[in-house]
Amino acid sequence: MSFDSDGKGFVESEKPKETFEDVAGLEEVKKKIRLNFILPLQQPELFKAYGREAGGSLLLFGPPGCGKTFLARAVAGEIDASFVHIELQAILSMWSGQSENNLHDIFEKARENKPCIIFIDELDAMGGSRNQMRQHHDRMLVNQLLLELDGIREQNEQVFVIGATNTPWYLDSALRRPGRFNHLVFVPPPEETERETILKLKLEGKPVHSLELARIARETKHFSGADLEQIVKDAVEAAMERMLNSGNLEPITQDDLKRAAKSRKATTLEWFSTAKNYATFSDANQDYRIVLDYMKATGLKL
Numbered sequence: 406m407s408f409d410s411d412g413k414g415f416v417e418s419e420k421p422k423e424t425f426e427d428v429a430g431l432e433e434v435k436k437k438i439r440l441n442f443i444l445p446l447q448q449p450e451l452f453k454a455y456g457r458e459a460g461g462s463l464l465l466f467g468p469p470g471c472g473k474t475f476l477a478r479a480v481a482g483e484i485d486a487s488f489v490h491i492e493l494q495a496i497l498s499m500w501s502g503q504s505e506n507n508l509h510d511i512f513e514k515a516r517e518n519k520p521c522i523i524f525i526d527e528l529d530a531m532g533g534s535r536n537q538m539r540q541h542h543d544r545m546l547v548n549q550l551l552l553e554l555d556g557i558r559e560q561n562e563q564v565f566v567i568g569a570t571n572t573p574w575y576l577d578s579a580l581r582r583p584g585r586f587n588h589l590v591f592v593p594p595p596e597e598t599e600r601e602t603i604l605k606l607k608l609e610g611k612p613v614h615s616l617e618l619a620r621i622a623r624e625t626k627h628f629s630g631a632d633l634e635q636i637v638k639d640a641v642e643a644a645m646e647r648m649l650n651s652g653n654l655e656p657i658t659q660d661d662l663k664r665a666a667k668s669r670k671a672t673t674l675e676w677f678s679t680a681k682n683y684a685t686f687s688d689a690n691q692d693y694r695i696v697l698d699y700m701k702a703t704g705l706k707l
C-alpha cells in the first residue's frame with residue numbers, strides 16, 4: 406500500500422521487520438508501550454475487563470537521535486502492523502492549503518489497513534511559524550489532527566498513533582488533552598551496555614580487528630544512538646582510507662573508533678540544557694520531572 410500524493414510518494418506504508426529485540430535497552434519505555442499498546446491488542450478481553458481497549462496514541466520525546474523513530478517502527482514489527490511515517494514538515498510545505506485533506510486521507514487509509522501505526526515525526530513543526538499564512542494552515546492541520554485522534558479514541562479501530570518530538574513544551578496544548586497525546590514517554594540516551602550493543606549492531610558484518618567495544622561505550626557517556634552511528638561511520642572511513650593506500654581490505658580497529666569518539670561530542674547535551682530550563686521553570690504538570698530525575702541519576706550536570 407502506498408499513500409502517494411501528487412506522485413511525490415513520501416507517505417508510504419510498510420511492514421517493518423524490526424522488533425523490540427533490535428532496539429537496545431530502553432526497557433522501561435518498552436514496558437510502558439507493551440502495557441498500553443501491545444497487550445491490549447493481543448488480549449483484548451483481558452483489557453476490556455479493566456475498561457481498556459486497543460488503540461490510542463502515545464507521544465515519544467527526548468533528545469535527537471535516541472531511537473524514537475526506531476522504536477516506533479519496532480512497535481509496528483512487534484504487532485505485525487502496517488507503519489506509516491508522516492513527516493509533518495513535508496506535509497505542510499508540499500501540500501500547503503490542502504494538508505488537512507491529505508492528513509485525513511492518510512488516517513482513512515490506515516483504518517483500511519489495520520492494525521496500523523501512524524508515526525508522526527517532528528510534531529513540533531506545527532505551530533512553529535510566525536508567518537500569518539503559515540499559522541492559519543498550521544491551525545487547520547492541528548484541528549484536523551485533533552479530529553482524527555478523537556475519532557480513533559471513539560471507534561477503537563486498532564489504529565495507533567505515535568507522535569515524536571524533541572520539544573514537547575512547544576506543542577499545542579489541545580494536542581495534549583486526555584485521549585490525545587496525553588501519554589508522554591521519555592526516550593533517554595542509551596546507557597553504557599546499550600551503547601555497546603548499538604556499536605556492535607552498527608559494526609555487524611564489517612571487517613573488524615580485536616575490538617573492545619565496552620571501552621568505547623564507557624568513553625561515550627550521553628552519546629545518542631545517532632552519535633554512535635556517526636562514530637562507526639567515521640571509523641569505517643578511516644579504515645577505507647587505509648584500504649585505498651594499501652590496496653588490501655583493512656579492518657576497523659579500536660584506534661579508529663577511539664579517535665572517532667574523541668573527535669565528536671554528545672549531541673544530547675544541548676537538548677538537556679534546554680529541557681532542564683523547561684523542567685525547572687515552566688512545568689506546571691510535572692511532565693518533565695522525569696528529565697530532571699534522569700539527569701540526577703546519571704550525574705549529568707550542565
Ligand code: ATP
Binds near residue numbers: 427428468473571
Ligand atoms: P530524531 O529526534 O532526530 O528524529 P530519533 O530519536 O527518531 O531522532 P532514530 O532516528 O530512531 O532517532 O535513531 C537514530 C539512529 O540511532 C538510528 O539509526 C538507530 O538505528 C540508532 N539507535 C538509536 N537508539 C537505538 C537503540 N536503542 N538501539 C539500536 N539502535 C538505536
